[in-house]
Each structure stands twice: as C-alpha cells, then as structure tokens.
Amino acid sequence: MAVVLAATGCESAGSGGRTDARPTAAAPSAPAVIRLPPKAGPADLLMTREGTLWVAEPSLAAIAEVAPSGKVTQHPLPRGEGFAPRPYDLAPSSDGGIWYAAGDQLGHLSRSGTFTWWNDGPSQGNGPGEGDGVPGWPDALALGPDGTIWYEHSADGRKVFSRVDTKRGPARITRLNTQFAVGAMTRGPDDAVWFTQREEYDAKEREGIGRLTVDGKYRKWPLPAGSVPGALVSGPDQAVWFTGLGSINRLGTDGTLNRYPIPQATHPSAIVAGPDGSLWFTTDHRLGRLTTKGAMTLWPVPDAEELSALVPLEDGSFWLADRKTDTLRRFAPPR
Secondary structure, three states: OOOOOOOEEEOOOOOOOOOOOOEEOOOOOOOOOEOOOOOOOEEEEOOOOOOOOOEEEHHHHHEEOOOOOOOOEEEEEOOOOOOOOOOOEEEEEEOOOOEEEEEEEEEEEOOOOOOEEEOOOOOOOOOOOOOOOOOOOOEEEOOOOOOOEEEEEEEEEEEEEEEOOOOOOOEEOOOOOOOOOEEEEEEOOOOOEEEEEOOOOOOOOOEEEEOOOOOOOOEEEEEOOOOOOEEEEEEOEEEEEEEEEEEEEEEEEEOEEEEOOOOOOOOOEEEEEEOOOOOOEEEEEEEEEEEOOOOEEEEOOOOOEEEEEEEEEOOOOOOEEOOOOOEEEEEEEOO
C-alpha cells in the first residue's frame, strides 16, 4: 500500500458556525434549534427525500421522527426479552422509512410508524425469517449495491456480513475466519461495501479499511497503528474518506492513503459528502469542511458542545446533532 502524508492547508474561520447522506431541500418553517427529550444522546441522523429527519436516540431506546415543520414524534423501539435496544446507526429504506442497528436488534421503521424487527433473544421479533436469521449484534449497516441493507455482526466467534430486507429477512453473505470491530459502513465508489475496522483478533496490523464485494470477496487495507478509524463515506473522487484520531483520511481505490490533521481535535465524529464536492465533518463543537485538494476550514457552532452527526441541505446549511445538549441545530457556515 502506498502511503502519502499530505499537508492540510488549513484555513481558520472566525466566530460563527452519515452508517450515507444526500442533500435535501431545507424546511424554512422548521425552527433553527429543535430540543429532544433529556438524555436522548443523538447518535446518528438521516434525512429521507421528502424532508423527514430521523434521529437515533440510544439512551432512550427510541428513534425520533422530525417533520419538515419541526414537529418531533418519538418511536420507542419494540422490546423483546433481551437487552434494551439502543439505536446508533441508521440507513435509508426504499419505501421512505429507515433501517437501524440497536444492540442485539436489527429493524425497519416504516413511514407509517410500523416496526419490522429481529433480535437474538428468546423473543426474536416479528420479521420474516424468525428463528434462523437472527442479527447477531450488528454494529453498522449501509445500503448495499443490490438494493438490500448490508450489516456486519458476529457468529461463533467470527465476523459475519449479512443482508436483510423486509420480505426475506436476514441472509448471510460471508463468514470470515477472523474477528474485529466495525465502526461504520458505506457503499463505495466501486459498488462494493467499505467499512472501518479495529481490534482485529490475533492480527499484527489490527486497524484497517475493509472492502466486501457483492459476491462476498473481502479485502483489507491495513492502517498505521493508532489511526482509530471511525465514520466513513464515499467521496466524489473515487475514494473513501474516514475519520481518524485527530484527522480526516482518504483511501483511494488504488490503496493510496492521505492524512489531513485537524487542528486542536482528538476524535472527529461524523463525515459526509456535501453538495459542493467537499467533505464535511463534525469535531467537538465545530463543523469542518475539507476539499479533495486538502484545504480545511473549521467553524465553531454557537452554543454547541459535542456534535455527533450531520446532514447537508441543498441551501448550503446543515442539520447538526449535539449529543451533550440533546439538540438538533440548523447551521449555515459563513461564506
């Protein structure tokens, strides 16, 4: 693997302020700040094409639905006999609803508020495939190249990748002869699914970026120790971009790796491809923009404390989730 360390070309901004996001028209009638219930701890955001914003609330075992008007509807997740479901990763559904991963539960929430779900406990949900296709503690999911939702989980001490839809339920794609943790998944520029992986069992290089094709072929690109890969997204330049320890990183499909340090940052939390052809990310109380040429700009977001997710809008603004203050903020970076 060729490794290129690139300088960041960072610009400093003054005061002012994606397991895949598409820019969606902003809703002018929605308030700029939306308060979620206390201890919601929003972990992920997803906006569907008609402008509905969905919010994963792990501490409440619920998913919030935010209408374009700003009205918030809470959807408590169904409960089986196992652990409380804690949603943390969302993916779009072709019917306008969403898919979610939540502890030992994997599920679908329709536009009408109906749940279809599976879990690993004695009560295995109400979805097709009940009994055999249990989800096995999915950590991340993404819309795959075949139109189904792909997710990763564990089975018999090994890493497994599976797919799911509401008609057939979960079905295995491949089982790898290893075990590791996955932080995020995305459909890549080459119609394969890419993911960040850490803590690979009994491996010399324990961190990397993985790739899985539709026929189940797996490949790993090792990363330098201490990279701590987290969120990732398919970029506009035939590459995947991912967050790391104090940095944003680019991995080309040819294996070329570039690292762009973020000033005064430790763990950036989310990254999306914006409508302007740049990569946008959150880190602590700031929104960041990184061009494919390596120019970085950071904006402090007023009153934000711990930004955890973001969604780009067509007008150049963003919805930002603040995990610490339990709020959603619409913010337009000054240009």
